[in-house]
Amino acid sequence: MNDFIMAETPVDISALRRVLLVPEAGGFCSFEGRVRQTNEGRAVSGIDYSAFGPLALTEGQAILTEAKQRFALCRATAMHRTGYLSIGEMAVWIGVCAAHRDAAFSACRYIIDEIKQRVPIWKNEHYTSGETGWVPCHTF
Amino acid sequence: MLNIELQYFAQLQDEAGKIHEIRKTPAPTAAALYDELRNAYDFALEPACMRVAINSAFAPWDQPLCEGDHVAFIPPVTGG
Numbered sequence: 001m002n003d004f005i006m007a008e009t010p011v012d013i014s015a016l017r018r019v020l021l022v023p024e025a026g027g028f029c030s031f032e033g034r035v036r037q038t039n040e041g042r043a044v045s046g047i048d049y050s051a052f053g054p055l056a057l058t059e060g061q062a063i064l065t066e067a068k069q070r071f072a073l074c075r076a077t078a079m080h081r082t083g084y085l086s087i088g089e090m091a092v093w094i095g096v097c098a099a100h101r102d103a104a105f106s107a108c109r110y111i112i113d114e115i116k117q118r119v120p121i122w123k124n125e126h127y128t129s130g131e132t133g134w135v136p137c138h139t140f
Numbered sequence: 141m142l143n144i145e146l147q148y149f150a151q152l153q154d155e156a157g158k159i160h161e162i163r164k165t166p167a168p169t170a171a172a173l174y175d176e177l178r179n180a181y182d183f184a185l186e187p188a189c190m191r192v193a194i195n196s197a198f199a200p201w202d203q204p205l206c207e208g209d210h211v212a213f214i215p216p217v218t219g220g
Contacts, residue, residue, distance in 0.1 A: 033220050049219070052149055052212055054196040056219075080219055092220050112220060120193070120212075121219025122150035134151045137189070137216035 004060030005079040006053055013093055016077050025074040025097035029104035031112050033092035035085045039135070043128040046086045052120040056080070063114040071107040073098045078111055080121060141166055144173065145210045152215055156181045170194060171201040174213055189216050 005011065020028055035047050064076045076096045085091055094111050098104040115121075123135040141164045148156045156177075167173035170192040177183060191198055191214040194205070198214075205211070 050149060051219070052147070052193065052196075052214070055193050055198070055212070055214075058197070116217070116220040118217065119219050120149070120214050120217050122215065123218045124150070134154075134215075135218040137218060 002057060002061055003064050003077045004057060005077070006051060006056055007079055007081055008083050010090070011079050011093070016079060016093065017095055020075050020077060020095050020097040022074055022097060024099060026099055027101040027104040028095065028097045029101070029108040030093065030095040031108050032090055033112070035087050035089050035091060037087045039125060044087065044125055045128045046084055046126045047091070048084045048124040048126065049082045049091060050122050050124065051080070051082050055120050059119045060115065063111055063118065066114070067096070067107045067111050070110065071098065071103040072100070073103055073107050076107060076111065078115065080115065080119065142205055142207050142209070144205060145208070147210065147212045149212065150215045151185065152183060152213055155183050168204055169202050170199065170205065170211060173205065173211060185215055190214055
C-alpha cells in the first residue's frame, strides 16, 4: 500500500488521521503546510503546485519507508496537493504515530524536510500584482 | 540517432513552450541531451542544480540513453 498520496483536490484529513490511531502507538504527531499570504516580501494570492506524478509517488514513498526504518514508527502517511491553492489552503499534510513521542516528533520533521528537498513538486506563485513566478529553490 | 520522449516541468516548461515532445537526438547521455536542449531553448538552469529522471526514476547524468527512453530534467524542487 502506498502511504504517500498526491492529490488534485482537497483530502479528508480526518480519514488519514484515523488510520494512524492504533493501540500500539502512544504518540501521534502531524504537520500541516499551508499557503502563506506573503513570500520574500511579496503579497501572494495563491500557489499553483505541479508535480512529476510517478516520480513524486515513488520518492515520497521512499521517504516514508526511510522514516519508518530510522525512527521507531508504527505508521506514517503523507499527502501533497497539486493544482491551484488559495491562501490558507493545505498544501501538505504529514502524520506519524509511534510508541513514544521522541520518534513521532523526529520522524515528522524528517519527512517534511526530505519532501522539500527531494520530491519533484514545484510552486508557481501567483502574486496580488497579477504576476506569477517559479519559486527558485528552498532556503533552509 | 535515438527517439527520446521528453517531459518538461516548471521553468523548463515555460522556456521550452511545451510540456512534452519526442525528439530525435544524437546525444548519448542525459547530460549531452541537456546541452543540446539548452542550445535549442535557452534554458537558464545549470545542470549542477538539477537532477535527471530516466523512465520515471532518478538516474546519473552520464547514464547512456536508449531508444524510446522517457527523460525528464528536474528543476530545483519546491514542494511543501
